[in-house]
Amino acid sequence: EADIYQTPRYLVIGTGKKITLECSQTMGHDKMYWYQQDPGMELHLIHYSYGVNSTEKGDLSSESTVSRIRTEHFPLTLESARPSHTSQYLCASSEITSAYNEQFFGPGTRLTVL
Amino acid sequence: GNSVTQMEGPVTLSEEAFLTINCTYTATGYPSLFWYVQYPGEGLQLLLKATKADDKGSNKGFEATYRKETTSFHLEKGSVQVSDSAVYFCALSEEEKLTFGTGTRLTIIP
Numbered sequence: 001e002a003d004i005y006q007t008p009r010y011l012v013i014g015t016g017k018k019i020t021l022e023c024s025q026t027m028g029h030d031k032m033y034w035y036q037q038d039p040g041m042e043l044h045l046i047h048y049s050y051g052v053n054s055t056e057k058g059d060l061s062s063e064s065t066v067s068r069i070r071t072e073h074f075p076l077t078l079e080s081a082r083p084s085h086t087s088q089y090l091c092a093s094s095e096i097t098s099a100y101n102e103q104f105f106g107p108g109t110r111l112t113v114l
Numbered sequence: 115g116n117s118v119t120q121m122e123g124p125v126t127l128s129e130e131a132f133l134t135i136n137c138t139y140t141a142t143g144y145p146s147l148f149w150y151v152q153y154p155g156e157g158l159q160l161l162l163k164a165t166k167a168d169d170k171g172s173n174k175g176f177e178a179t180y181r182k183e184t185t186s187f188h189l190e191k192g193s194v195q196v197s198d199s200a201v202y203f204c205a206l207s208e209e210e211k212l213t214f215g216t217g218t219r220l221t222i223i224p
Contacts, residue, residue: 105157
């Protein structure tokens with residue numbers, strides 16, 4: 001069954017730790033996205049990718065980085081986590097040929113930095 | 115630039131009530147329009163979409179019509195259920211990006 005997965009679902013860590021949030025999709029989609037969702041529910045695009053070796057910054061500046069070495073995998077890394085990074089992170093993907101840019105979302109990772 | 119303005123929440127309704135969540139948009143071209151739903155503890159799921167003017171998207175009893183003249187895409191359901199309690203996001207797609215509204219939290223009480 002085609003789907004999009006995120007791990008871990010919940011993560012509580014201390015300040016200064018390096019973390020990687022995993023995102024994988026089995027739909028063969030070329031385009032992938034990372035959104036940050038604040039407690040007020042608003043979604044902000046922080047990174048996206050058109051395919052392997054493509055990464056772009058989104059509308060909201062973020063201290064995180066991403067990589068796209070394989071089509072199905074789009075991990076997000078924070079080198080040194082801070083309390084201001086506490087948020088929900090949502091990964092999404094879509095077909096590059098989709099005229100409507102319908103995006104499919106993973107379940108999210110809720111990150112808490114103490 | 116593109117923007118989506120969504121009805122402020124939270125919205126609380128009794129079961130079987132009629133639901134309307136307003137959504138208006140600003141876009142430079144001819145965007146596609148979407149409603150996404152987020153259930154507690156989950157990611158977003160596509161609820162319905164419309165890709166051109168006068169299209170009506172529908173799913174699970176929800177409907178929304180793409181109104182170009184009023185730049186609107188209001189979400190409606192004739193009789194809501196407790197299971198419809200969730201956060202609803204209106205979104206538009208143009209230039210390969212989605213622009214989301216701020217979300218409306220809907221709570222249905224039995």
